[in-house]
Amino acid sequence: xxxxxxxxxxxxxxxxxxxxxxxxxxxxxxxxxxxxxxxxxxxxxxxxxxxxxxxxxxxxxxxxxxxxxxxxxxxxxxxxxxxxxxxxxxxxxxxxxxxxxxxxxxxxxxxxxxxxxxxxxxxxxxxxxxxxxxxxxxxxxxxxxxxxxxxxxxxxxxxxxxxxxxxxxxxxxxxxxxxxxxxxxxxxxxxxxxxxxxxxxxxxxxxxxxxxxxxxxxxxxxxxxxxxxxxxxxxxxxxxxxxxxxxxxxxxxxxxxxxxxxxxxxxxxxxxxxxxxxxxxxxxxxxxxxxxxxxxxxxxxxxxxxxxxxxxxxxxxxx
Amino acid sequence: xxxxxxxxxxxxxxxxxxxxxxxxxxxxxxxxxxxxxxxxxxxxxxxxxxxxxxxxxxxxxxxxxxxxxxxxxxxxxxxxxxxxxxxxxxxxxxxxxxxxxxxxxxxxxxxxxxxxxxxxxxxxxxxxxxxxxxxxxxxxxxxxxxxxxxxxxxxxxxxxxxxxxxxxxxxxxxxxxxxxxxxxxxxxxxxxxxxxxxxxxxxxxxxxxxxxxxxxxxxxxxxxxxxxxxxxxxxxxxxxxxxxxxxxxxxxxxxxxxxxxxxxxxxxxxxxxxxxxxxxxxxxxxxxxxxxxxxxxxxxxxxxxxxxxxxxxxxxxxxxxxxxxxxxxxxxxxxxxxxxxxxxxxxxxxxxxxxxxxxxxxxxxxxxxxxxxxxxxxxxxxxxxxxxxxxxxxxxxxxxxxxxxxxxxxxxxxxxxxxxxxxxxxxxxxxxxxxxxx
Amino acid sequence: xxxxxxxxxxxxxxxxxxxxxxxxxxxxxxxxxxxxxxxxxxxxxxxxxxxxxxxxxxxxxxxxxxxxxxxxxxxxxxxxxxxxxxxxxxxxxxxxxxxxxxxxxxxxxxxxxxxxxxxxxxxxxxxxxxxxxxxxxxxxxxxxxxxxxxxxxxxxxxxxxxxxxxxxxxxxxxxxxxxxxxxxxxxxxxxxxxxxxxxxx
Numbered sequence: 001x002x003x004x005x006x007x008x009x010x011x012x013x014x015x016x017x018x019x020x021x022x023x024x025x026x027x028x029x030x031x032x033x034x035x036x037x038x039x040x041x042x043x044x045x046x047x048x049x050x051x052x053x054x055x056x057x058x059x060x061x062x063x064x065x066x067x068x069x070x071x072x073x074x075x076x077x078x079x080x081x082x083x084x085x086x087x088x089x090x091x092x093x094x095x096x097x098x099x100x101x102x103x104x105x106x107x108x109x110x111x112x113x114x115x116x117x118x119x120x121x122x123x124x125x126x127x128x129x130x131x132x133x134x135x136x137x138x139x140x141x142x143x144x145x146x147x148x149x150x151x152x153x154x155x156x157x158x159x160x161x162x163x164x165x166x167x168x169x170x171x172x173x174x175x176x177x178x179x180x181x182x183x184x185x186x187x188x189x190x191x192x193x194x195x196x197x198x199x200x201x202x203x204x205x206x207x208x209x210x211x212x213x214x215x216x217x218x219x220x221x222x223x224x225x226x227x228x229x230x231x232x233x234x235x236x237x238x239x240x241x242x243x244x245x246x247x248x249x250x251x252x253x254x255x256x257x258x259x260x261x262x263x264x265x266x267x268x269x270x271x272x273x274x275x276x277x278x279x280x281x282x283x284x285x286x287x288x289x290x291x292x293x294x295x296x297x298x299x300x301x302x303x304x305x306x307x308x309x310x311x312x313x314x315x316x317x318x319x
Numbered sequence: 320x321x322x323x324x325x326x327x328x329x330x331x332x333x334x335x336x337x338x339x340x341x342x343x344x345x346x347x348x349x350x351x352x353x354x355x356x357x358x359x360x361x362x363x364x365x366x367x368x369x370x371x372x373x374x375x376x377x378x379x380x381x382x383x384x385x386x387x388x389x390x391x392x393x394x395x396x397x398x399x400x401x402x403x404x405x406x407x408x409x410x411x412x413x414x415x416x417x418x419x420x421x422x423x424x425x426x427x428x429x430x431x432x433x434x435x436x437x438x439x440x441x442x443x444x445x446x447x448x449x450x451x452x453x454x455x456x457x458x459x460x461x462x463x464x465x466x467x468x469x470x471x472x473x474x475x476x477x478x479x480x481x482x483x484x485x486x487x488x489x490x491x492x493x494x495x496x497x498x499x500x501x502x503x504x505x506x507x508x509x510x511x512x513x514x515x516x517x518x519x520x521x522x523x524x525x526x527x528x529x530x531x532x533x534x535x536x537x538x539x540x541x542x543x544x545x546x547x548x549x550x551x552x553x554x555x556x557x558x559x560x561x562x563x564x565x566x567x568x569x570x571x572x573x574x575x576x577x578x579x580x581x582x583x584x585x586x587x588x589x590x591x592x593x594x595x596x597x598x599x600x601x602x603x604x605x606x607x608x609x610x611x612x613x614x615x616x617x618x619x620x621x622x623x624x625x626x627x628x629x630x631x632x633x634x635x636x637x638x639x640x641x642x643x644x645x646x647x648x649x650x651x652x653x654x655x656x657x658x659x660x661x662x663x664x665x666x667x668x669x670x671x672x673x674x675x676x677x678x679x680x681x682x683x684x685x686x687x688x689x690x691x692x693x694x695x696x697x698x699x700x701x702x703x704x705x706x707x708x709x710x711x712x713x714x715x716x717x718x719x720x721x722x723x724x725x726x727x728x729x730x731x732x733x734x735x736x737x738x739x740x741x742x743x744x745x746x747x748x749x750x751x752x753x754x755x756x757x
Numbered sequence: 758x759x760x761x762x763x764x765x766x767x768x769x770x771x772x773x774x775x776x777x778x779x780x781x782x783x784x785x786x787x788x789x790x791x792x793x794x795x796x797x798x799x800x801x802x803x804x805x806x807x808x809x810x811x812x813x814x815x816x817x818x819x820x821x822x823x824x825x826x827x828x829x830x831x832x833x834x835x836x837x838x839x840x841x842x843x844x845x846x847x848x849x850x851x852x853x854x855x856x857x858x859x860x861x862x863x864x865x866x867x868x869x870x871x872x873x874x875x876x877x878x879x880x881x882x883x884x885x886x887x888x889x890x891x892x893x894x895x896x897x898x899x900x901x902x903x904x905x906x907x908x909x910x911x912x913x914x915x916x917x918x919x920x921x922x923x924x925x926x927x928x929x930x931x932x933x934x935x936x937x938x939x940x941x942x943x944x945x946x947x948x949x950x951x952x953x954x955x956x957x958x
Contacts, residue, residue, distance in 0.1 A: 012513070021508060038719030039397075043399065044476055047477065060718045061668075101912050116722075189404060235718030249386055253376065266871070270866070270869050273932075312956075313951065314948050
């Protein structure tokens with residue numbers, strides 16, 4: 001879990017957007033670089049809801065840019081990379097299919113093991129239930145949950161990095177599928193892999209060509225400034241602003257600011273300050289207004305603007 | 320709560336109560352529960368109760384542990400593989416060239432293939448399962464062709480195994496036999512996004528709107544305005560498709576206002592006099608309604624008289640691109656009923672400002688008249704006002720975050736408050752803009 | 758009827774506020790300053806109000822020409838960490854000596870920009886230097902224990918000013934409304950330079 005993927009991390013450029021498909025990259029960037037992105041995909045284990053979403057992770061161009069500027073990531077033109085599907089060696093193709101097949105067999109085996117375990121477990125629980133009261137059992141459930149949580153990371157490290165089950169909580173995550181199906185013992189499950197690497201060769205190599213740095217909006221210096229101060233930033237639509245800034249991982253922390261960027265001499269309506277201040281205070285956040293003192297035409301690169309950012313935190317005075 | 324909206328996103332109350340029910344249910348499998356708890360733990364809505372989100376990081380080990388557990392849970396949830404049980408596996412093939420052109424139709428024998436969209440690019444040789452009731456188009460051979468959004472959605476939810484065509488990856492040509500199918504390479508999620516997003520006008524924003532509605536049970540089809548560049552074709556009468564025909568009355572333009580004033584002056588029954596004297600005239604007034612009617616001098620906008628616009632006579636992004644049907648609406652793919660909702664998709668990075676009045680008006684005029692109907696509406700004025708006479712839903716997408724807004728054309732002038740004894744009922748809130756839901 | 762009587766009555770006397778604003782020699786920005794000063798004095802009961810001409814000190818020519826300062830009857834802003842400290846030490850707001858607070862007067866519709874905001878704050882830095890000595894004059898406490906606590910508090914506060922733990926340089930942004938005939942409403946927002954975490958109450 002605490003693994004570091006090979007750097008730079010390839011960010012997929014797909015039809016003008018920046019996406020991540022590798023779970024390890026997603027976890028790593030969140031943990032080490034305060035980059036959260038937005039999950040936009042369907043979780044196959046619970047597909048009929050919008051509360052928890054899955055891969056891919058969409059990155060704002062600002063996020064991709066920050067990572068590229070730090071040499072943590074590079075931008076890969078996926079359409080071009082996937083042209084590589086046309087030049088797969090026959091041998092590699094067959095090897096890949098064999099790998100998928102064995103992954104499918106592993107899945108089949110795990111599912112049937114899982115089913116047996118389930119049966120045992122429920123028998124055991126019926127016994128326990130007779131012995132103990134319901135309240136005691138609820139407490140145990142909580143304890144079990146934590147025990148399982150701490151044990152999940154252990155088997156993960158033994159997995160092959162290429163396995164679709166890398167980082168998988170074997171004992172529990174396949175349970176959804178078990179409920180609906182009982183696969184025959186010998187027949188392998190079909191597998192839809194998450195990424196295309198393999199069969200494609202890893203996109204990052206000394207000879208590889210990457211796309212240029214992402215184009216960013218004028219608000220980028222403020223984004224980069226806040227990011228450099230440790231804030232986690234996410235798109236601001238929900239609060240009618242450009243970014244929402246969190247003091248820590250949004251998984252665990254409330255946001256502190258609704259953020260709006262402006263150019264130094266950009267004419268602004270005072271009413272917008274009132275709106276922002278009032279909106280922020282209404283949701284217990286500050287309204288953060290800021291921007292770089294330099295225009296783009298005054299500097300060599302965006303990096304020079306980031307250092308000139310000044311910000312102002314605004315709250316309703318309550319009078 | 321500070322993050323009311325975030326709460327909604329990260330763990331609805333429904334979700335939370337379901338978990339609680341699971342916890343107290345005796346027959347539950349607790350490892351399954353554990354798994355679900357991991358998921359919900361990311362919203363901190365289950366084991367440590369919701370609301371345990373902290374204000375700011377502190378150096379305690381407890382906080383670090385909780386965060387690390389949340390991240391682990393998220394990691395586990397995201398690492399879940401997409402597996403296909405051999406018994407129920409549905410295999411599809413990616414066809415980058417699109418469907419083969421439909422052969423010339425022999426007279427008197429309508430071709431089934433005629434309905435396959437040229438944008439379709441994934442086909443299912445032997446379709447089975449529930450998903451093709453509302454998705455895909457069958458060609459003459461009974462092969463189902465999927466639009467890129469349909470194919471990607473199905474692959475993403477683990478319900479479709481899309482294969483690379485052997486024309487690209489080499490190897491045996493895929494035929495009817497299952498043995499050969501096994502030699503084709505499954506498309507990864509990454510490959511599917513790469514090949515399908517950007518095809519035939521499918522932007523990532525349009526796809527996220529499509530999939531977010533599909534996930535919660537809506538049926539969706541592309542509207543005629545899907546292609547941004549399609550303009551009004553005079554040879555096609557779009558109006559006749561709409562079940563509702565517009566009365567060709569005068570709109571509420573300047574001419575309309577002048578006209579109504581003119582009518583008012585010439586009204587022979589009028590008790591008023593324009594030349595001099597009070598606005599309500601010198602006549603005898605026996606009730607207030609008469610007087611108020613006379614006092615209604617200010618012209619108002621009547622959405623029922625607004626001109627109807629061809630849906631193609633609008634400009635992107637303020638243009639209906641999706642028709643959406645409630646799960647309860649019976650759907651026949653061959654003859655789609657009028658949609659329950661019409662959706663325009665807006666990318667905040669391309670459209671950074673709110674729509675102008677002309678843009679919004681054009682969008683609303685391109686939707687059919689949908690006046691408030693039903694017993695409840697009849698009774699409650701605020702429900703009528705909120706419902707409006709035409710409506711459209713704006714799906715605003717900001718880098719993967721979507722907000723749905725319902726915009727309705729409201730007729731305040733049609734609510735004659737002086738008529739009828741009933742005082743306004745219902746909660747007094749909202750205008751014609753209302754956040755629908757997240 | 759009543760209306761006819763009203764028509765004959767003499768025109769209304771200009772209000773005290775109108776007369777006050779009219780005294781501002783036709784300069785619209787000066788009028789704004791006076792109107793806000795009036796509002797602080799009479800609606801919010803601020804005392805020791807002063808108008809500071811910063812047109813000289815300000816680096817940017819388009820900065821607001823004046824700032825207002827005064828002493829509010831109650832504290833307008835307490836940083837969350839400062840509040841926590843006070844709570845832990847048992848210090849009430851009333852125990853503290855009054856603090857002078859600066860106000861940036863603006864009017865709805867006035868053009869504004871980050872540059873202007875920054876210029877106002879830069880002037881503030883210069884003004885605060887000259888204000889700091891005056892602040893130490895008041896605040897003798899009867900209770901020696903409390904006096905000790907307060908001394909510690911002031912020391913802590915001086916330290917926090919350096920480290921910006923309890924927020925940064927701050928001012929109130931005051932805005933009068935001018936639309937709809939300008940009925941005289943003034944709204945106040947606390948502005949601090951930099952990222953200062955929000956209050957939670």
